[in-house]
Every structure is written in structure tokens, then in C-alpha cells.
Amino acid sequence: MAASSAKAASSSDNIPDYEYVDVNTKVFHIDSFRSEWLSRLKPEDFSHKQEDDDVFDARFAKEMGADAETMAKLKAICSLDSLCCHPEDQRSDAETVPPNSTLKTLIQRKKKQDLKRPQKVSKNRHDLYADELESLALSRKPNDAVDVVPEGEVILTINVYYPAVYDKFNHNRPHMTLLMLGSHNLTQLRDAICCVSDLQVCGEFSNTPDMAPDFISKDHFKSAFFFFEGVFYIDMRFPECQDISMTTIEWAKTHNFPTYSQAKMEDTRFVDLKVKVGFPYLYCHQGDCEHLVIITDVRLAHANDCLDKKLYPLLTHKHRVSTQKCAVCHVFIGRWLTTKDQFAPSDPCLFCNKCFQMLHYDTEGNKLGDFLAYPYVDPGAFN
Numbered sequence: 001m002a003a004s005s006a007k008a009a010s011s012s013d014n015i016p017d018y019e020y021v022d023v024n025t026k027v028f029h030i031d032s033f034r035s036e037w038l039s040r041l042k043p044e045d046f047s048h049k050q051e052d053d054d055v056f057d058a059r060f061a062k063e064m065g066a067d068a069e070t071m072a073k074l075k076a077i078c079s080l081d082s083l084c085c086h087p088e089d090q091r092s093d094a095e096t097v098p099p100n101s102t103l104k105t106l107i108q109r110k111k112k113q114d115l116k117r118p119q120k121v122s123k124n125r126h127d128l129y130a131d132e133l134e135s136l137a138l139s140r141k142p143n144d145a146v147d148v149v150p151e152g153e154v155i156l157t158i159n160v161y162y163p164a165v166y167d168k169f170n171h172n173r174p175h176m177t178l179l180m181l182g183s184h185n186l187t188q189l190r191d192a193i194c195c196v197s198d199l200q201v202c203g204e205f206s207n208t209p210d211m212a213p214d215f216i217s218k219d220h221f222k223s224a225f226f227f228f229e230g231v232f233y234i235d236m237r238f239p240e241c242q243d244i245s246m247t248t249i250e251w252a253k254t255h256n257f258p259t260y261s262q263a264k265m266e267d268t269r270f271v272d273l274k275v276k277v278g279f280p281y282l283y284c285h286q287g288d289c290e291h292l293v294i295i296t297d298v299r300l301a302h303a304n305d306c307l308d309k310k311l312y313p314l315l316t317h318k319h320r321v322s323t324q325k326c327a328v329c330h331v332f333i334g335r336w337l338t339t340k341d342q343f344a345p346s347d348p349c350l351f352c353n354k355c356f357q358m359l360h361y362d363t364e365g366n367k368l369g370d371f372l373a374y375p376y377v378d379p380g381a382f383n
């Protein structure tokens with residue numbers, strides 16, 4: 001991260017220093033770190049206004065110690081025109097790649113074009129979506145001036161990992177990456193985290209399959225906390241919320257652990273936090289669904305960042321989980337799990353909604369035969 005260059009400039013506690021090299025930093029207070037940056041930089045360094053070309057050239061020449069003549073030469077050599085590979089009197093066409101080019105960029109472009117042709121395998125929707133996420137973010141400006149990310153705002157990159165419920169997750173660590181602003185509350189991160197356990201519908205619904213979607217765990221069990229540096233940040237926005245960190249705090253007291261404290265998730269902004277960059281913290285919801293949360297970067301917003309506040313928390317990466325298909329049609333994603341099911345080829349067995357209904361109910365919706373049915377939410381439902 002950018003902190004290492006500033007490290008030498010001061011021995012302040014609020015400038016992140018590595019605790020373990022290339023792993024995580026020591027603890028620092030995010031807002032103080034932001035102030036340190038702002039006090040060292042000139043306003044134009046973090047301004048969102050695009051510098052005009054002449055000012056940029058003058059600054060560049062000064063920093064490089066180049067005179068006007070060298071600058072003019074450099075500009076001519078590095079100009080985009082020098083990259084053209086077509087005769088001067090022809091219009092350039094980015095789609096036409098000259099044959100037998102040895103230029104790496106053109107070889108790559110040719111490859112990409114070949115891939116796009118219909119007879120070849122085209123990009124799947126997940127890759128297209130990932131590209132879209134990325135391009136959404138670039139230099140995006142809001143329509144309304146009140147939605148602009150203020151100059152000097154902090155942007156945090158946060159990885160939220162999937163709970164290690166499957167063996168394979170112990171070897172690779174799928175996660176989503178979100179960009180958050182320093183002024184965001186922790187609750188905004190919580191609401192941006194997609195986890196299937198929030199969508200689980202608990203219960204057996206073979207007698208009333210149409211009732212099932214009315215209950216979602218997130219609506220019923222709203223308690224959750226983040227754990228950063230000895231503090232449990234609990235979500236207390238709703239009357240149903242419970243303080244699920246108290247058991248741990250009390251247990252720690254009686255077992256000679258350091259004392260942990262509490263704060264409210266909804267009252268805590270990211271700039272208020274004291275954290276280590278690169279260190280694994282915890283997000284816990286639905287009682288025992290535990291996700292590692294790692295802040296991988298803290299930096300000032302730049303003119304080329306997405307400057308539309310409304311698009312934050314900005315999702316920039318999302319792991320793709322393979323979906324489990326219906327055991328009958330092998331086409332649609334599983335929505336129902338049945339057990340003790342005389343019609344099913346296996347126990348338990350997964351069905352899409354259509355196959356489930358057709359196989360288990362008559363045209364009037366009466367249950368046929370004996371089975372137990374549980375609504376199933378596929379982990380790939382968020383792909």
C-alpha cells in the first residue's frame with residue numbers, strides 16, 4: 001500500500017507500519033492516517049479536477065528537469081499518432097488488425113477479436129459481468145453534485161470471505177471485494193454483504209409449498225457483529241436485534257483473555273476505526289455464519305476513482321460458485337430439497353421449483369405421497 005513511502009517521513013502511530021512484512025500492518029486510526037496524508041499533500045494532489053494539459057506539461061518538465069526542446073521532442077515521440085500503422089490519408093479503424101503484426105498489443109487484440117466471432121467460445125456472462133463491474137467504477141461522475149465523493153475522502157478496499165463451510169474452501173478462499181468510503185457506517189458494509197445464510201428459509205413446507213418464500217432468515221434474525229481490534233461492533237438498528245457478542249465477552253472475562261469492548265455498528269464510521277491493514281477480522285451473522293473480513297488497502301480518493309457516492313459500496317470482485325442443478329431436468333438451479341421422498345432418485349434430492357411441483361402435487365395442488373420438503377437457497381444464487 002501507499003503507506004510505506006510515508007512511513008519514513010514520520011514516526012507517528014497513525015501511519016501504518018508493517019507488523020509482519022507483506023502480511024499486515026500495525027494498528028492505526030484511519031481518520032488520523034487520512035489527516036497525515038492531507039497535511040503532507042498539496043490540495044492539487046488530491047483534487048478531483050482534471051489538470052489541464054499545459055499545467056501538466058509544465059509540472060512534468062519541472063519534475064524531470066527537461067527543457068522546452070526536450071519536452072517537444074518527447075511529446076512527438078510519445079504521441080498516439082506514432083502508434084498508427086495505416087497510411088496517413090486513411091482513417092484509422094481500431095477493428096482492423098494488420099496481418100502478421102509482431103506488436104504484442106495487436107496480437108492480443110487479434111486474439112480477442114477471434115474469440116468474439118460466433119463460431120468460437122464467447123465470454124460467459126460471469127466474465128462480462130466482472131468486466132462491467134470494473135468499467136462501472138472508472139472515473140464515474142454523478143449527475144447530481146451532492147453525490148460527488150468529496151476530495152480528501154478515504155477509500156477502503158475490503159475483502160469479505162465466504163464462511164469455510166465446505167472442505168474445498170479451506171484450500172481456496174473465495175471472497176467478494178468491496179470499495180467503501182471512510183464516511184460509511186459499518187452497517188452499510190453489513191448490508192452489502194451477500195450471504196446465502198441470510199436467505200435461508202427454515203422449516204419443512206411439503207404441505208404448504210406456496211407459503212415458504214415468506215420467511216427469510218435475514219428478516220427474522222437480524223443480529224450481527226463485526227470484530228475489529230478487540231471491539232465488537234454490534235448491529236442494534238432494529239428492536240429484534242440482540243447483543244450476540246455478550247456471551248463471548250463474558251466468557252473472555254472468566255478465562256483470562258484481554259477485555260473486549262462493544263460499540264454500535266450503526267454509530268461507527270470506517271474513519272473511526274483502529275485497524276491493521278491485511279489482518280483477518282470477523283463478521284458474524286445468523287448466529288454462527290462467520291466470515292473473515294480483511295481490509296487490504298486504505299487510500300485517498302483520486303480523480304480517476306468512481307466519484308459517484310451512490311455507487312458505493314462498490315463491488316469490484318465476486319467469486320463465482322458453481323450452482324447445483326435440479327436432479328430431474330438438470331437445467332434449473334435447485335430450489336427444493338426433499339428427504340424420505342418416494343419419488344426421488346436419491347435422499348436428499350434437489351429439485352427446481354417446476355419439477356418439484358409437477359412431481360409432488362396434482363393439478364389442484366394436493367400433496368402426492370410422503371416426503372419432507374425444505375426450501376433450498378443455492379450458494380450460487382448471487383452469481
Ligand SMILES: [Zn+2]
Nearest residue numbers: 195197289290
Ligand atoms: Zn454468512
Ligand SMILES: [Zn+2]
Nearest residue numbers: 326329352355
Ligand atoms: Zn427441474
